[in-house]
Amino acid sequence: MKFKKLLAGTGIALALATGAFAQDKTTVGFVYVGPVGDGGWTYEHDKGRQAVEAHFGDAVETVFVESVPEGPDAERVITQMALQGADLIFTTSFGYMDATINVAERFPDVKFEHATGYKTADNVAIYNARxxxxxxxxxxxxxxxxxxxxxxxxxxxxxxxxxxxxxxxxxxxxxxxxxxxxxxxxxxxxxxxxxxxxxxxxxxxxxxxxxxxxxxxxxxxxxxxxxxxxxxxxxxxxxxxxxxxxxxxxxxDDWAPYYVARTQAVIDGTWESSDTWDGIPQGMxxxxxxxxxxxxxxxxxxxxxxxxxxxxxxxxxxxxxxxxxxxxxxxxxxxxxxxxxxxxxxxxxxxxxxxxx
Amino acid sequence: MDLSAINPILLLASLMVAATPILLAAIGELVVERAGVLNLGVEGMMITGAVCGFIVTINAGSPLLGFAGAAIGGALLALVFGVLTQVLLSNQVATGLALTLFGLGFAALLGQGYIGIKAPVIPKWPVPVLSDIPVIGPILFNHDPVVYLGIAIIAGVWAFLRYSRAGLILRAVGENHDAAHALGYHVIRVRLLAIMFGGACAGLGGAYLSLVRVPQWTEGLTAGAGWIALAIVVFASWRPWRLLLGAYLFGGVTVLQLNLQAAGMAIPVAYLSMAPYLATILVLVMMRAGRAPGSLAQSFHASR
CATH class of the missing domain: 3.40.50.2300 (Response regulator)
Structure with a gap:
């Protein structure tokens, strides 16, 4: 597990290092609680991430870290992502709530989106499905x-x-x-x-x-x-x-439309903290x-x-x-x-x- | 609370299944420790066995080959430990811990492409006639082959250590390696064989998790089962049949804990999770530490 995290970490470093040359690229980060191959929760979030990549093509770069334990480790991973230049970070589990809020305080210019939680801030939006x-x-x-x-x-x-x-x-x-x-x-x-x-x-x-x-x-x-x-x-x-x-x-769960819309908002500069709770009517x-x-x-x-x-x-x-x-x-x-x-x-x-x- | 919802026959049957992975890993470690080697890498060998078994099963389509692959994978990893500690005389405790960490990472790497794939189902293998006996039949004789194999290995190890000449030599090496060496026995060779046997058993235990119990591959699948196996060896004071009892005790608590929850009993989960470890400590105190093999965890070199 450790080794894989290391790999993922290097992956991000590489992605961000290459991304740093293209200044106009928007970087979107995802923090997952399970492996992307879990066939359930994280798998669907990752499908949302892939939809963002497909929709924006070269304008957006996505990075992710999987199997991040809820707790102190999460704060470290989110901080790392913010430090390495992510513009928008989705933290996709309830247990990342306090970690997300803590990191968001230190990075006022980065936008955060926390799934299934209830704490918001100027740069932290929350979203959930019914x-x-x-x-x-x-x-x-x-x-x-x-x-x-x-x-x-x-x-x-x-x-x-x-x-x-x-x-x-x-x-x-x-x-x-x-x-x-x-x-x-x-x-x-x-x-x-x-x-x-x-x-x-x-x-x-x-x-x-x-x-x-x-x-x-x-x-x-x-x-x-x-x-x-x-x-x-x-x-x-x-x-x-x-x-x-x-x-x-x-x-x-279908997160793709939401992820695409929020990424677009960051690109347009219209992103605002919000509280989204959609269900069957909206297709989430x-x-x-x-x-x-x-x-x-x-x-x-x-x-x-x-x-x-x-x-x-x-x-x-x-x-x-x-x-x-x-x-x-x-x-x-x-x-x-x-x-x-x-x-x-x-x-x-x-x-x-x-x-x- | 409705305790009548718990069916004691099914509870005991699933206890036997839940105990099998730790039982397999523990009997291997018991032989290793009786030979005077402390291998703390059980967890690493288990998870390596789990992933090797899964990969072989998916690619070859045969769970039997999968279990063989798991045993070989576990034994090879154990051989790394053996060479480091027996030939290069590295510290056994440190090397064992390193083996666990290495095994966890190595297994995650090997298993990259296998997350979320379904393993073929291994059918149960009821023993003819015996499985029709009421009560005892479903508890003891209606399982998959590996459950029987685990008990057979325990019986085999017991007979080997107690009655065979090779078993006597292995015990001699574990009790006093200098004396065994003076008598002309090849201490290092005996220990290397024991270490590989331990690795193979741990690998089988891991594969039982990834192929029968779950059956799926995910990182961190063993979730501490290797450490429980180490505790059971001490609990059993290095004796095979007591080890069976210990494995059932530890396996039983996990099953019982979930059963009580499903029946609506409000015991905090933490108490039941603690119980087997408390029992281990109690046994250690009461039995005056059993009597560990005399040369346990000591390095041997013929010139010293």
């Missing part, structure tokens, strides 16, 4: 696909983004199947195939026949395939190599093909739900909804505010277990 919209579709399908009425959920970290996903999937699974239960396992990692495989296996052994994952590797898909009769959904990327079964659908979240393993009527109703969300007619968090302890969260017809969602730290009524603190 994954919970996709989770609603997954829950809708999962609730009808399960025979054992047990759905396993591999959580990464107990943060609002992940909890939104669990709640959204659960609400829509219960809506179509009042007997469904969720079992949540926290892996405390975004990317660790061994641990993810282990967690998936344990959930399957405890009777789950649908596995939802909020971690980035395809290892749970492989575990489900080995088990034989377990349904999964692609996370962050299509993971279509596991289609048509076990993977019956997926949530795909899309739903991968629902395979023939799903019954036709389930597929039709899922597609109707996608359309309703796209048209803005349906919000996945629409009341009446209660919190886990039975207190009222949303009244009949009320929809959740973005503030509520961004700070979400509770399960909705019907989910069992506690969120680790």
């Amino acid at each position: 994954f919970y919209e996709g989770r609603a579709i997954q829950g809708h399908i999962a609730g009808q696909m399960t025979q054992s009425n047990i759905v396993g959920y591999i959580g990464s970290y107990p943060i609002p983004e992940v909890i939104q996903g669990i709640n959204s999937a659960f609400i829509h699974a219960r809506e179509v199947n009042p007997d469904v239960e969720f079992r949540v396992v926290w892996a405390y990692t975004w990317f660790d195939p061994a641990k993810e495989a282990e967690a998936a296996t344990v959930l399957i052994e405890q009777g789950a026949d649908v596995i939802l994952q909020h971690t980035d590797s395809t290892a749970p898909q492989a575990a489900a395939q080995a088990a034989g009769n377990v349904v999964t959904f692609g996370q962050a990327s299509d993971m279509s190599e596991f289609a048509p079964f076990p993977r019956v659908s997926s949530i795909i 979240v899309s739903i991968g093909e629902i395979t023939e393993a799903v019954p036709a009527e389930v597929k039709a109703s899922a597609e109707a739900m996608i359309e309703a969300i796209r048209a803005g007619e349906y919000h996945p968090f629409t009341g009446p909804l209660n919190r886990q302890d039975g207190s009222v969260w949303l009244a009949e017809g009320e929809t959740a505010s973005d503030g509520d969602l961004l700070g979400m730290n509770f399960y909705v009524e019907g989910l069992t277990g506690d969120i680790p603190q």
